[in-house]
Amino acid sequence: MKDNMILSVKNLKQYFQIGRKGILKAVDDISFDIYRGETFGLVGESGSGKSTTGRSIIRLYHPTGGEIIFNHKKISGHIDKTTEKMLRTKMQMIFQDPMASLNPRKKVMDIIAQGIDIHKMYDTKEERTEKVYELLEVVGLSREHAHRYPHEFSGGQRQRIGIARALIMEPDFIIADEAISALDVSIQAQVVNLMKKIQEERGLTYIFIAHDLSMVKYISDRIGVMHLGKIVELGSASDIYNHPIHPYTKSLLSAIPQPNPLYERYRKRVHYDKSTIDYDLGQLVEVESGHVVLGTSEELSQWMS
Amino acid sequence: MEKILQVNNLHVSFKTHNGMVRAIRGVNFDLYKGETLAIVGESGSGKSVTTKVLMGILAKNGMIDDGEVLFDGMDLTKLTKQEITAIRGKKIAMIFQDPMTSLNPTMTVGYQILESLVEHQNLSKKEAKAKAIELIELVGITEPEKRYKQYPHQLSGGMRQRIVIAIALACNPRILIADEPTTALDVTIQAQILELIKELQQKIGLSIIFITHDLGVVANVADRVAVMYAGKIVEYGTVQEIFLEPYHPYTWGLLASVPEMEDTSNELYAIPGAPPNLLEPPKGDAFAVRSEFALKIDFEEEPPFFKISDTHYAATWLLHENAPAIEMPAMLKERIKKMKKGVPHER
Numbered sequence: 001m002k003d004n005m006i007l008s009v010k011n012l013k014q015y016f017q018i019g020r021k022g023i024l025k026a027v028d029d030i031s032f033d034i035y036r037g038e039t040f041g042l043v044g045e046s047g048s049g050k051s052t053t054g055r056s057i058i059r060l061y062h063p064t065g066g067e068i069i070f071n072h073k074k075i076s077g078h079i080d081k082t083t084e085k086m087l088r089t090k091m092q093m094i095f096q097d098p099m100a101s102l103n104p105r106k107k108v109m110d111i112i113a114q115g116i117d118i119h120k121m122y123d124t125k126e127e128r129t130e131k132v133y134e135l136l137e138v139v140g141l142s143r144e145h146a147h148r149y150p151h152e153f154s155g156g157q158r159q160r161i162g163i164a165r166a167l168i169m170e171p172d173f174i175i176a177d178e179a180i181s182a183l184d185v186s187i188q189a190q191v192v193n194l195m196k197k198i199q200e201e202r203g204l205t206y207i208f209i210a211h212d213l214s215m216v217k218y219i220s221d222r223i224g225v226m227h228l229g230k231i232v233e234l235g236s237a238s239d240i241y242n243h244p245i246h247p248y249t250k251s252l253l254s255a256i257p258q259p260n261p262l263y264e265r266y267r268k269r270v271h272y273d274k275s276t277i278d279y280d281l282g283q284l285v286e287v288e289s290g291h292v293v294l295g296t297s298e299e300l301s302q303w304m305s
Numbered sequence: 306m307e308k309i310l311q312v313n314n315l316h317v318s319f320k321t322h323n324g325m326v327r328a329i330r331g332v333n334f335d336l337y338k339g340e341t342l343a344i345v346g347e348s349g350s351g352k353s354v355t356t357k358v359l360m361g362i363l364a365k366n367g368m369i370d371d372g373e374v375l376f377d378g379m380d381l382t383k384l385t386k387q388e389i390t391a392i393r394g395k396k397i398a399m400i401f402q403d404p405m406t407s408l409n410p411t412m413t414v415g416y417q418i419l420e421s422l423v424e425h426q427n428l429s430k431k432e433a434k435a436k437a438i439e440l441i442e443l444v445g446i447t448e449p450e451k452r453y454k455q456y457p458h459q460l461s462g463g464m465r466q467r468i469v470i471a472i473a474l475a476c477n478p479r480i481l482i483a484d485e486p487t488t489a490l491d492v493t494i495q496a497q498i499l500e501l502i503k504e505l506q507q508k509i510g511l512s513i514i515f516i517t518h519d520l521g522v523v524a525n526v527a528d529r530v531a532v533m534y535a536g537k538i539v540e541y542g543t544v545q546e547i548f549l550e551p552y553h554p555y556t557w558g559l560l561a562s563v564p565e566m567e568d569t570s571n572e573l574y575a576i577p578g579a580p581p582n583l584l585e586p587p588k589g590d591a592f593a594v595r596s597e598f599a600l601k602i603d604f605e606e607e608p609p610f611f612k613i614s615d616t617h618y619a620a621t622w623l624l625h626e627n628a629p630a631i632e633m634p635a636m637l638k639e640r641i642k643k644m645k646k647g648v649p650h651e652r
Contacts, residue, residue: 045491189562189575218564257521
């Protein structure tokens with residue numbers, strides 16, 4: 001299992017200065033490993049630190065503390081040119097709002113090719129064009145689309161362009177930050193199916209960051225539940241959904257409305273009272289193989305009884 | 306049951322640079338007293354435009370081509386600006402998706418509640434303040450006197466939406482239109498707001514039109530559901546009829562594209578393609594091009610509503626007596642069977 005590791009996050013801390021005195025601990029000492037070929041879901045409410053985690057990993061922020069290892073190389077703190085190049089090609093990101101993340105003044109051809117332009121990943125202009133055409137077809141668009149502007153596309157199509165732009169770098173690892181949240185239900189399903197298909201074909205690894213727990217459950221192999229900058233519970237998708245232990249996870253799950261009126265009529269919401277729990281006192285404890293929960297031993301024995 | 310609102314044959318179009326966009330193409334529905342009617346559909350299906358007509362807040366380039374909206378013996382589409390202003394906020398109130406953009410950031414929340422009380426109810430400042438504090442308490446906010454003096458940015462998203470609800474309820478409206486009121490909120494806060502809306506409805510006997518694209522929310526709040534596609538209602542019925550006995554292929558696709566929490570081994574069902582361009586609405590059933598169940602006639606003639614029960618109607622040729630027997634996709638059938646079997650395990 002260890003050799004198979006693609007990303008390892010160790011004690012990651014990401015603090016932000018707020019005003020002169022305040023410090024916001026957006027991500028506070030979290031650790032997790034991600035294995036090659038899997039989809040790791042990060043869920044949590046707004047302010048939980050899930051997006052910050054993704055952005056810290058890909059060096060959009062400078063972490064306050066901790067270490068990140070990607071493809072057996074340290075990618076946090078000071079890194080050399082070759083590591084940087086490896087990181088910038090092998091790790092890619094897909095953002096939530098495809099309209100905001102695509103340059104409206106560039107044609108799709110140039111948007112998708114930007115990464116290979118910067119890293120000079122082609123020899124001739126024909127090769128560049130061919131690559132873009134190929135990627136457009138991979139994501140279910142057609143060649144003609146290369147000569148249009150982003151505003152000429154629908155939301156789902158734009159997200160496909162975002163995916164093509166990430167894929168052209170031939171990455172190993174993709175961070176999808178709320179990549180489907182802005183799309184309509186029927187289009188969400190199209191994009192998720194596309195992402196799954198590409199993953200199988202290319203052996204990609206995903207971090208899938210989202211607040212929609214049902215979609216995360218659907219796409220993820222393992223899931224980390226974040227709250228207030230901490231991972232409170234981490235386990236396989238079925239551990240988290242079928243045997244949640246942390247009361248926060250239970251509360252979060254109980255709040256999701258299910259598309260079943262018979263169930264909704266007697267759904268019971270679990271209230272979560274944070275006042276009795278101090279995350280700083282707890283430790284991540286492995287309660288069963290691969291399923292870890294943040295808590296003190298008293299808390300854990302209480303939750304598990 | 307008493308009908309409080311009737312929408313008949315509503316047609317709305319928008320003038321754009323590229324031509325006329327036919328946003329609403331013949332919508333009919335009734336709202337009964339004390340019920341929650343959910344309108345579901347994708348972006349561009351016309352669900353929000355429909356409610357804007359009811360509120361008289363259609364954008365300047367929009368026009369009502371045909372149809373009527375009957376409320377209190379009046380046709381809302383025929384009223385003058387002054388007349389509709391008297392109804393808007395007082396008898397029909399609306400809450401929107403993003404509470405931050407519907408509140409004024411430079412005024413205290415208390416003043417914003419007070420404003421509508423003074424405007425519509427002729428109360429003195431003092432009486433209005435007492436009523437405003439009462440309302441803040443009604444929507445489940447503790448320490449109402451303190452909150453009264455605060456500004457929107459000092460409140461959390463959930464609390465802001467509660468204030469917006471308080472403003473909407475200030476004048477005891479008879480109809481509340483809620484346009485994606487929980488979409489911008491976290492799931493736990495969403496659950497609280499939905500509970501609040503249901504509780505208030507019971508307390509004051511509101512009739513609610515609830516617009517959303519989240520089928521989980523629909524299952525939670527709705528008594529009846531109308532499914533919209535490309536400017537038309539394609540199916541309507543009680544919440545159980547729509548979720549457990551759907552008939553329109555679009556409703557099938559919508560229900561099947563939501564991932565199942567219990568079992569995620571199957572591939573997600575995705576409706577192919579994208580909604581049609583309403584600059585040139587398609588002939589026949591607008592969903593036909595995306596439907597694997599489309600019949601030849603679907604491309605030629607628009608299907609009328611076929612009656613399934615007294616409360617359940619669907620506009621699809623599949624229900625015509627001469628149509629071949631086509632059933633809903635097997636995976637959806639399987640899922641509904643599971644849904645009927647009862648409650649998924651308790652958490």
